[in-house]
Amino acid sequence: MYLIEPIRDGQWVYDQGTSMAIQAYVRDTLFLDDDIIFPYMVNPSIQIGLNQNAYEEVNQPYMDAHNIGLVRRETGGGALYLDDRNMSYCFLFNNASQTDIYGNYGKLYQPIIKVLEKLGVDGLTQEGRNDLTLNGHKISGAAMSVVKGRVYAGFSLLLDPNYEVMEKALNPNQKKIASHGVQSVRARVGTLRDALAPEYQDIxxxxxxxLILKELLEVDHLDQAKRYIFTPEDWQTIDQIAAERFNNWDWNYGRFRDFEYQVDQRFSGVGTLHVGLNIHKAYIQAIEIRGDFFGIEDVHKLEEALLGVALDKSAIAEALAPYNVNDYISNMDNEAFVAFILEIPDEGDDNNG
Known part of the structure; x- marks a missing residue:
């Protein structure tokens, strides 16, 4: 496995947009003869999922007052707070068609669980869709997608979570958690430091x-790691990606609009799903699908398929028939999606997951 570190002119890069641009550049253009891991640590910032509306997820006035940035991922999932007190890791696994890791968060977390157990951490479990918990408290959240035949995956590790900033910067969906209080955040979010063996408490x-990278790469020292070092030409392209996408207001904030008709629900195994529609003479004039769900295909294809379709069960089902909704919204089938849009109750659905 290759190690790619965000180091430029001998200095670690902490800009959240540049960190995401590095990942996009490597994912889309750099094909090596082995898997890739790239760690990153950023300035205080909120990272939101591909299909989330920033204004629904964050407390923007608080973020502005405390110089907290925002960046949108190119994978699904929910919003999370990142800073230089915690570390995140991204992976590119070659030959997606020959591995069962996509969607298998237990397998993704398995190596890091082994490493953390070596450091004295006990009580780790993969729970829910994509979380890693420590004695029931979340210490990591992961995301995955498939791009150009490779699995693009990543997760964060909470060594020293800043509970107060998490609580104030994030604006949690009330379908997911009941309280905004710091005590509620502490009850849900764990810290790895307290669980480390005594010799690692001051690390x-x-x-x-x-330590984690050495274990994952199976080397005694990181100087022994197989590396890819960015060239000046690489950095030029990375800077361009950051400017055009991840440090661009339109990408991070400008993707969503207000709608006259909206449905909002949380599905077990799927996540929170929102659909906004403008209806003219009983036909769908505009539509947006957003939420913290995952998917392999671009959800905009479903939106395009429904433009101009009558707000009617059979018409919507017919428009979606050429598509497998599960490819766009993981663990959601066509029938359940149509019922959701029309707010048709489904007795078999668990809406409290």
């Missing part, structure tokens, strides 16, 4: 990450 986040 820095950089030392912590180096």
């Amino acid at each position: 820095t986040v950089e030392e912590f990450s180096d």
Whole structure:
């Protein structure tokens, strides 16, 4: 496995947009003869999922007052707070068609669980769709997608979570959690530091990450790791991607609009799903699908398929018939999606997951 670190002119890159641009550049253009891992640690920022509306997920005035940035991922999932007190890792796994790792968060987390157990951490479990918990408290959230035949995956590790900033910067969906209070955040979010063996209690986040990387890469020292070093030409393209996409207001904030008709529900195994529609003479004039769900295909294809379709069960079902909704919204089938849009109750659905 290759190690790619966000180091430029000998300095670690902490800009959240540049960190995401590095991942996009490597994912889309760099094809090596082995899998890739790239760690990143950023300035205080909120990272939201591909299909989320920023204004529904964050407390923007608080973020502005405390210089907290925002960046949109190119994978699904929910919003999370990141800073330089915690480390995140991304992976590119070659030959997606020959591995069962896509959607298998237990398998994704298995190596890191083994590493953390070596550091004295006990009580780790993969729970829900994509979380890693420590004695019932969340210490990581993961996301995945398939791009150009490779599985693009990543997760964060909470070594020293800042509970107060998490609580104030994020604007949680009330279908997911009942309280905004710091005590509620502490009850849900865990910390790895307290669970480390005594000899690791005073470890820095950089030392912590180096230990993890050495174990994952199976080397005694990171100097022995197989690396790819960015060239000046690589950095030029990365800067362009950051400017055009991840540090661009339109990408991070400008993707969503207000609608006259909206449905909002949380589905077990899927996540929170929102659909906004403008209806003219009983036909869908505009539609947006958003939420913290995952999917392999671009959900905009479903939106395009429904434009101009009558707000009618059979008409919507017919328009969606050429598509497998599960490819766009993981664990959601066509029938359930049509019922959701029309707010048709389904006795078999668990809406509290």
